[in-house]
Amino acid sequence: MPVQTQCTVAEAVRLNDFACSLTLDVGEEMAGQIACGQFVHIKCGHSRLLRRPISICDWQENLLRVVFEVRGEGTEWLARRKAGDRLDVLGPLGHGFDVAAGSLLVVGGGIGAPPILGCAKYAASRGSEVHAVLGFRDAEHKMLTEDFAECCRSLNVISDDGSTGRRGFVTELVEEFLESRVCEGCTACGACGLAPVIPAVLACGPKSMLRAVAEVCARYGAPCQVSLEERMGCGVGACLVCACKTSDGHRKHVCKDGPVFRAEEVDWND
16 A cells, blocks of 8 residues: 655755756655555645656665656756655555566666666566666766666667767667567577577657557567656546556556556557
8 A cells, every 4th residue: 555654865866967866765664565667756845736756766675766857846846855855755656567577678768767777676686687778868868877787687778869879769779689589580490499588678768769669569579568657646546637548448547557558558549
């Protein structure tokens, strides 16, 4: 069950000109329930009724880390918090990633990288082979690459302008990685003595990126899970602010039924 608590900021770090990292002492009750891909709802300022949903980047023992970019008045207030400040936090919330596969490719686009980091670290600590591909707007927006390098077998970075990694889009790296795992026309003939190992793909980022990643995964038969981002009100499924259309014609709540969905569940034309 989600916990609402007054927690202390244990550490506040500026990762770049755009992104901030807060490590929160949320207590064992909340931290002990966290699953990969969930989020917390943080009250930003005393006069604001609505909370801000922030994905969980990492967690251990009684500590929880969130990484976010300043996008508006609420996150601007949050970015000014310092070690020792108190925050009203509700969580953990949402349905997260299934990281049980033995081979994983984690895909992060921009601010979609932080929640993917927690998945990579958790899966790697339990023996999974984890690879990462990250895409950023430019070198100034790059973040957390050293953290990924520590827990992943491989890490490749790409950017829109080529100022970090090579120039291009993250879907190019996804396709190249999946192609490297499957011989052309492979039907597991046994000629190489190995069966193809298709990793499960976990992706978080802009919806246009997620749609493209889902299309690539479908071509290679790779199971794909995506974490969607929508505006949220309550964060617990009581309002309809974050409703999204699924491929079967129904509508689901991103906050409660997601934010993680199987790629084939999502109506990408909605």
